[in-house]
Amino acid sequence: MDTPARLTIRRPDDWHVHLRDGAVLAGVAPHTARQFARAIVMPNLSPPVTTVAAARGYRERIVAAAPGFTPLMTAYLTDATDAGELVRGQAEGVFAAAKLYPANATTGSAHGVNDIARLMPVLAAMEKIGLPLLIHGEVTDSAVDIFDREAVFIERHLAGIVRELPGLKVVFEHITTAQAVDFVESAGANVAATITPQHLHLNRNALFEGGIRPHAYCLPVAKREVHRLALRRAATSGSAKYFLGTDSAPHAVSAKEAACGCAGIFNAAYALESYAAVFEEEDALGRLEAFASQNGPAFYGLPRNEGTVTLVREDHVVPDIIEAGGTPIVPFHAGETLRWKIA
Numbered sequence: 388m389d390t391p392a393r394l395t396i397r398r399p400d401d402w403h404v405h406l407r408d409g410a411v412l413a414g415v416a417p418h419t420a421r422q423f424a425r426a427i428v429m430p431n432l433s434p435p436v437t438t439v440a441a442a443r444g445y446r447e448r449i450v451a452a453a454p455g456f457t458p459l460m461t462a463y464l465t466d467a468t469d470a471g472e473l474v475r476g477q478a479e480g481v482f483a484a485a486k487l488y489p490a491n492a493t494t495g496s497a498h499g500v501n502d503i504a505r506l507m508p509v510l511a512a513m514e515k516i517g518l519p520l521l522i523h524g525e526v527t528d529s530a531v532d533i534f535d536r537e538a539v540f541i542e543r544h545l546a547g548i549v550r551e552l553p554g555l556k557v558v559f560e561h562i563t564t565a566q567a568v569d570f571v572e573s574a575g576a577n578v579a580a581t582i583t584p585q586h587l588h589l590n591r592n593a594l595f596e597g598g599i600r601p602h603a604y605c606l607p608v609a610k611r612e613v614h615r616l617a618l619r620r621a622a623t624s625g626s627a628k629y630f631l632g633t634d635s636a637p638h639a640v641s642a643k644e645a646a647c648g649c650a651g652i653f654n655a656a657y658a659l660e661s662y663a664a665v666f667e668e669e670d671a672l673g674r675l676e677a678f679a680s681q682n683g684p685a686f687y688g689l690p691r692n693e694g695t696v697t698l699v700r701e702d703h704v705v706p707d708i709i710e711a712g713g714t715p716i717v718p719f720h721a722g723e724t725l726r727w728k729i730a
């Protein structure tokens with residue numbers, strides 16, 4: 388297929404983003420709002436967003452940072468989560484979903500869930516009211532190889548949750564493996580997945596290319612090439628089960644380039660352009676709109692956005708650093724040339 392010089396799609400959404408708070412929020416939120424009408428906002432602040440009141444306050448701060456943008460708020464599940472708070476948050480139009488971090492699986496997950504079995508009554512309440520469960524799917528067992536932690540999570544936890552609560556809407560977030568794709572394929576329409584740009588572009592070699600590369604490090608960590616290829620097939624397949632979720636996770640350069648660097652890739656600034664490169668390479672530009680603008684709202688039961696965004700075929704070099712409210716952050720694709728640009 389000849390590549391068109393312009394591509395206009397319905398305005399997309401980002402179904403998984405970390406916007407942080409304070410000055411960094413003010414610096415990063417406009418990058419997301421430039422491309423996306425709405426976003427599912429992760430609650431792993433410090434302290435985490437566990438209550439309706441906290442989510443409401445955070446939502447106001449996001450809108451102040453990016454007027455016109457619609458943040459969709461999530462509740463952070465803990466061992467002490469009260470189902471009543473989730474029910475009330477949904478009824479009051481605050482919570483669009485709840486996020487399950489296994490305790491200590493990743494950045495900002497120290498207050499996450501230690502015993503998923505004990506959370507089942509809360510998940511059952513979510514099933515009843517139709518509140519989607521968003522899952523960081525990695526076991527935290529240090530005896531499990533870090534590259535196997537997603538696949539083992541499916542066996543130890545996710546399969547059981549989906550079996551016991553067949554009506555629960557589940558988004559398997561930022562999937563990184565062929566096993567995750569297989570699981571999502573084999574499950575019902577109530578189980579979907581988000582896929583990040585980095586996991587479509589990078590395999591685990593990127594972490595060690597000529598030296599250790601902290602800006603390619605996020606969790607779940609990138610896997611072998613065979614997995615990247617499975618993710619590319621899934622994202623570009625046209626299946627309604629996959630949708631755009633950047634997992635953009637900004638950290639200061641100093642926190643990344645350190646003896647114990649933070650997990651997270653800041654991809655918000657050129658996210659749509661990054662996905663477009665993948666869809667073009669897979670000869671699937673005609674399916675970008677479904678992935679970016681249709682499948683997510685269909686799963687969440689929300690209307691599609693009005694309006695459009697146009698990408699033009701124009702080479703541009705991604706900056707080495709983006710200043711976000713005084714914090715220097717290295718963006719995904721820093722120094723690389725991207726072929727698509729938002730008009």
Ligand code: DOR
Binds near residue numbers: 523606650
């Ligand atoms: O790489 C990651 N960074 N993965 C996560 O799950 C959390 C995120 C963050 O908040 O920095």
Ligand code: ZN
Binds near residue numbers: 404636
């Ligand atoms: Zn995330």
